[in-house]
Amino acid sequence: MAGEMMTGNLAAAWGARLAGVDYIPAFPITPQTEIVEALAEWCDCGAMPARFVMMDSEHSMMTAAGAGAAAGARVFTATSSQGLLYAFEVLYSVAGWRVPLVLVNVSRALAAPITLEPDHNDVLAARDAGFLQIHAETCQEVLDSILMAYRIAEDERVMLPVLVNLDGFYLSFTREPVIVPDPEKVAAFLPPLRPAHLGFKASAPHALGVAVLGGTPYTYFRHQMHLAAMNALQVHREAAADFERLFGRRYDVVEGYRLDDADDVLVMSNAFATKGRAAVDAARAKGRRVGLLRLRVIRPWPAEAIVTALRGRRAVGVLDQNLAPGLGGILVQEIAATLYHDPARPKAICSFIGGLGGKNIHEGEFDAIFARMEQAGKAGRGEGPVLLYTEAEHREMEQLQILASESRADR
Amino acid sequence: MIKKRLNIRMSGLGGQGAVTAAHVMAMAASKDGKFAISNPFFGAEKRMAPAESYCRIGVERIYDRGELVFPDVIEVFHPQVITMGKSYTMPFYSGIKEQGLIIINSDEPLLSDEDIQRLKDLKVAVFYIPGTNIALEVAGTELSTNMTMIGSVAGITKCVSMDALDQALQERFGKKFVASGGTATLDEAIKKKFAKKEMLLAKNLATVKRAYEIGVEWAETNKFELQVAAMAAA
Numbered sequence: 001m002a003g004e005m006m007t008g009n010l011a012a013a014w015g016a017r018l019a020g021v022d023y024i025p026a027f028p029i030t031p032q033t034e035i036v037e038a039l040a041e042w043c044d045c046g047a048m049p050a051r052f053v054m055m056d057s058e059h060s061m062m063t064a065a066g067a068g069a070a071a072g073a074r075v076f077t078a079t080s081s082q083g084l085l086y087a088f089e090v091l092y093s094v095a096g097w098r099v100p101l102v103l104v105n106v107s108r109a110l111a112a113p114i115t116l117e118p119d120h121n122d123v124l125a126a127r128d129a130g131f132l133q134i135h136a137e138t139c140q141e142v143l144d145s146i147l148m149a150y151r152i153a154e155d156e157r158v159m160l161p162v163l164v165n166l167d168g169f170y171l172s173f174t175r176e177p178v179i180v181p182d183p184e185k186v187a188a189f190l191p192p193l194r195p196a197h198l199g200f201k202a203s204a205p206h207a208l209g210v211a212v213l214g215g216t217p218y219t220y221f222r223h224q225m226h227l228a229a230m231n232a233l234q235v236h237r238e239a240a241a242d243f244e245r246l247f248g249r250r251y252d253v254v255e256g257y258r259l260d261d262a263d264d265v266l267v268m269s270n271a272f273a274t275k276g277r278a279a280v281d282a283a284r285a286k287g288r289r290v291g292l293l294r295l296r297v298i299r300p301w302p303a304e305a306i307v308t309a310l311r312g313r314r315a316v317g318v319l320d321q322n323l324a325p326g327l328g329g330i331l332v333q334e335i336a337a338t339l340y341h342d343p344a345r346p347k348a349i350c351s352f353i354g355g356l357g358g359k360n361i362h363e364g365e366f367d368a369i370f371a372r373m374e375q376a377g378k379a380g381r382g383e384g385p386v387l388l389y390t391e392a393e394h395r396e397m398e399q400l401q402i403l404a405s406e407s408r409a410d411r
Numbered sequence: 412m413i414k415k416r417l418n419i420r421m422s423g424l425g426g427q428g429a430v431t432a433a434h435v436m437a438m439a440a441s442k443d444g445k446f447a448i449s450n451p452f453f454g455a456e457k458r459m460a461p462a463e464s465y466c467r468i469g470v471e472r473i474y475d476r477g478e479l480v481f482p483d484v485i486e487v488f489h490p491q492v493i494t495m496g497k498s499y500t501m502p503f504y505s506g507i508k509e510q511g512l513i514i515i516n517s518d519e520p521l522l523s524d525e526d527i528q529r530l531k532d533l534k535v536a537v538f539y540i541p542g543t544n545i546a547l548e549v550a551g552t553e554l555s556t557n558m559t560m561i562g563s564v565a566g567i568t569k570c571v572s573m574d575a576l577d578q579a580l581q582e583r584f585g586k587k588f589v590a591s592g593g594t595a596t597l598d599e600a601i602k603k604k605f606a607k608k609e610m611l612l613a614k615n616l617a618t619v620k621r622a623y624e625i626g627v628e629w630a631e632t633n634k635f636e637l638q639v640a641a642m643a644a645a
Contacts (some may be wrong), residue, residue, distance in 0.1 A: 005438040005447070030456070116454065170477050174450035175434050177441055271476060278474035360478045 003140070006178040008171030011139040012078065012104050012164070013038035014178075015146025017048050018186045019102070022073040024052045025064035030116055031168035032080040032106040039076075062087035065101050066094030069161075070208050072199035074150065075101040080168065081108035081122045088126070094161055095130025095225065097208045099198065100153035101161045102146060103131065107270065108168040109357040117358025118167040120270065120322040124298075124330050130225050131163040132232050133298040135269045137255075139178045142166045144249060147181070151190050151239045157231040159195070169358060170271035185246045229300045236297060253302035255294045256309055258284065262291030264315040264373040265346075267335060269295040272321055272355050279366035290370050295331065303338045310335075311344040315377030317369055320385075321355040328385030329353055348376035351384025362390060412510055416469035417570045417639045420479045420506075421560065422498050423488030426458040428557030431583070432486075433464035435561055438579035439571035440468040444642050448473050452499065461497040468570050470640050481506045483637065484568065486560045487515040488542075494521060502526065510534045512637055514563050516542035516556060536635050538567070540625060549621050550614035558618035565619075566626020570639045576619055584612045 006014075012035045016024065024043070026036035036052075043052035055061040058079050069075040079087060084105050094101070105126070107118040120135075127133060134149055136142045142164065149162035166172060212218050236253060244250045257277050259265065268276045273294040283290045293309050295302075310316050316339070320329025327333075332351040339345040350373050354361045365388050376382050419436065423429030430451040437449035446469045453462040465479035485504055491497045493515070500506065504513060504526070513530070515521060518541040522530070530537060542559035546552065565571050571579075585608070630636070 003441075005434070005441050005449075169450060169452065173430075174448060174476060175437050176448045274474050274476050281474070358477070360480065362480065 003177035003179040005175045006139055007034065007173055007175050008136075008139040008142050008166045009034035009106070009173070010038055011143040011178045012146060012166065013042070014180055015143045015164075016076040016102075017042060018143075018181060018183060019074065019076070019147055019150045019190060020187075021048075021050050021076040023065075023068040023075045024050055025055050025061045025068065025075075025077055026052065027055050027058050027061045027079065027083065029058075029080045029083040031108060031172040032078050032083070032104070034172070035078045035104060035106070058083040058087040059090060062090035062094065062103075065103070066090060066097055066099050066161075069094070069099035069101040070097055070198055072193070072195060074154075074193045075099075076104075076146075077101070078104040078106065080106040081110060084122050084126060085110070088129075091126055091129040091131060093209060096221065098159045098225075098228070099161060100150070100159055100193070100195070102149045102153060103161060103163045104146070105163055105165050106168045106172045107165055115357045117169050118271075118321075119356045119358065120165075120320075120330075123163065123165045124322050126163060127299055130229070131161045132158075132229060132300065133163045133165060135165045135296055135298055136171065137271055137273050137294060137296075139171055139174065139176050140249070141251065142171060143178060143180070144243065144247070144251060147186060147190060148236070148239050148243055148251065151242075152232055152235050154193050154195070155231075155235045156196065158228050158235050159197070160225065160228055160232070165270065167271040174271075181247055189242055189246050232300050233302060251296065252305070253297040254305045254309060255296055257292040257294070259291040259293065259309060261289055263289045263313065264317065264370065264377055265291045265293050265310060265313050266369065266373070267293045267295065267310075267316060267318045267331070268321075269298070269331070270321065272319075272361060275361055276319070276366075279363065279370075282363060283366070283370045288370055288374070290373075298331075301334060301338070306335065306338050307342050310339060310346060311342050313346045313377075315348040315350060315373040315382070316346045317350040317352055317373045319352045319354055319361075319369070323353050323356060332384070346377070347380045348373070348382040350376050350382050350386070352386045352388060354388035359393070361388065365390060412636060413638050413640050414483065415471055415640055416467060416473070417484065417568060417637070418479050418482045419466045419468070419484045419486065419564060419570075420482035421464045421466070421486045421488060422492045422503055423462050423464075423557075424458070424491060424497060425453065425456065425460045425462045427462070427488045428554070429462050429464045429488050429560075432557040432561050433466040435576070435579045435583055436466045436565070436571060437468070438582060439565075439575035440466075442575040442578050443572055445470060445639065446473050448476060450477065452478060459491075459497075461492070461499055463499055468639055470642050481508055482511065483508050484512045484514065484564055486564060487513065487517075488556065488560055490515075490517045490521055504530065504535070507533060507535055510637070511536075512567065512635070513537045514560065514567070515539050516560060518544055536633065538563070538626075538629055540622065542622065545621055545625075546618055549618045552614075555615055555618045558615045559622040562619040562622025563626040566623035567630045567635065568637050568639070573620065573623055576623075577616060580612060580616055580619070584608065584615065
């Protein structure tokens with residue numbers, strides 16, 4: 001097959017390398033570490049003329065990233081899970097500074113209990129921080145999305161940081177063919193960073209992120225952030241068209257799979273969407289007219305594209321790979337709100353929770369999802385949140401509980 | 412049996428190179444023009460803890476990723492996977508498809524009568540290969556055990572060619588010598604490291620070849636056939 005067999009982590013590192021970044025503040029965390037390891041090696045051997053600095057924590061890392069970008073440098077950094085949470089305070093700050101850096105998050109479920117495999121409670125916690133968010137399905141898309149992220153972030157109509165998300169293990173450590181774009185074409189796609197409002201000049205000092213007293217200036221700046229984020233929809237459209245022209249690969253804010261005549265549509269995101277495609281193929285082979293909608297850009301929220309893809313369907317199911325305890329799925333709320341005002345909104349919206357901590361979603365579970373969606377659509381009444389857990393998994397857990405209680409009794 | 416896709420699950424222990432083995436297999440399959448994807452599964456990154464990897468090779472686009480629940484082939488890299496239950500699934504062969512294949516690195520049989528019967532019912536073939544002994548004999552280090560696991564499955568199923576394996580190993584382990592731009596002493600040290608790598612590469616390749624031949628012979632003797640279809644001409 002065309003391309004090199006490459007992990008999602010290495011594809012992310014290649015994205016930063018091809019983007020010609022100037023500065024990489026870093027801090028390791030599983031399953032992200034391979035990204036900064038590769039970049040450290042390339043900076044060390046001279047393959048990348050960038051400054052690589054190992055920081056003492058993600059909080060410092062994110063601060064340095066924001067400060068570097070404020071000084072006019074093209075900045076890249078990466079983290080995951082607990083690391084993203086540790087950097088949280090700074091995410092909001094640097095977004096307010098309106099600096100166009102790119103942060104890669106390798107999704108990993110949050111403690112407690114602690115684990116390594118992915119779900120999206122980490123990245124979705126950051127959805128209101130002012131970072132734009134692109135969620136990747138394949139290793140190729142990781143690399144391509146980083147290039148698109150710089151192009152969008154650095155556009156004067158946007159000037160906001162972008163977070164590119166890839167799933168731990170399912171992409172980070174998974175090797176699949178990745179085409180590394182030609183550097184000259186990348187240069188044509190991504191012009192050098194020349195920000196009008198950023199940069200460091202001793203003769204012209206200025207301050208960023210100053211204190212404002214009173215709601216009037218505060219609200220003004222927050223409104224500006226929102227409007228800039230919304231501008232990113234148009235900027236993404238332009239970037240996607242140029243990207244397709246140069247590299248032959250097309251990325252839209254959402255991606256449909258076998259939607260044309262689909263009665264019922266399942267909404268997914270990230271690497272598990274690949275499993276969703278296989279499930280749609282399997283269900284179609286059994287005569288169900290189903291399709292898949294993959295959310296790719298989560299911020300700005302692509303409301304129009306979502307309504308266009310989902311209006312007039314019998315049932316919509318949203319498979320959230322996250323759980324807000326006491327509420328349910330996170331993305332289903334936004335989908336439901338988006339569809340509410342459309343006169344041709346689907347008759348039922350169903351909410352499913354799956355893939356937590358990287359738990360597999362089996363073929364039988366997809367069968368059940370499609371069956372319940374059909375039923376809900378016919379009844380005109382949605383359901384959920386449905387927490388996916390198979391009988392076999394339940395038995396396995398019971399076994400573990402028996403083992404645990406036996407070993408406790410032994411003491 | 413000729414299949415459109417071969418799913419291989421490699422169950423090993425941390426440090427044995429099960430992850431590398433799956434990656435090398437997928438790289439080789441891609442070089443052969445097939446569709447391939449590989450990924451690992453592990454918990455704490457420590458030696459001798461259970462570590463699994465998966466490699467999917469096929470003639471059609473693969474829409475599956477992550478944990479491999481229904482393998483055609485299971486490779487057991489270490490006896491403890493069976494004897495001490497160091498496996499993410501119990502028993503270690505759960506999910507194996509009918510007429511599948513299990514390759515076990517051991518110089519003695521490890522399966523209970525019950526396991527033997529269950530695998531027989533599923534028409535699953537079991538092949539023991541003394542992989543660690545072969546690695547010690549051919550490469551002079553048990554670190555090359557994973558190479559015997561690559562070679563044996565390739566020899567039996569022909570899911571990847573020996574040529575492609577050669578190229579994949581070169582790509583994975585054969586780094587080009589680059590002068591450091593620093594002192595002559597540093598260059599000398601790098602050169603030495605490089606020479607050592609070249610030797611390791613040759614030894615690894617020899618180990619793969621040896622196991623490949625053993626696999627071919629076993630498949631012929633036992634009239635065992637489990638292969639991936641050839642790619643249709645583009």
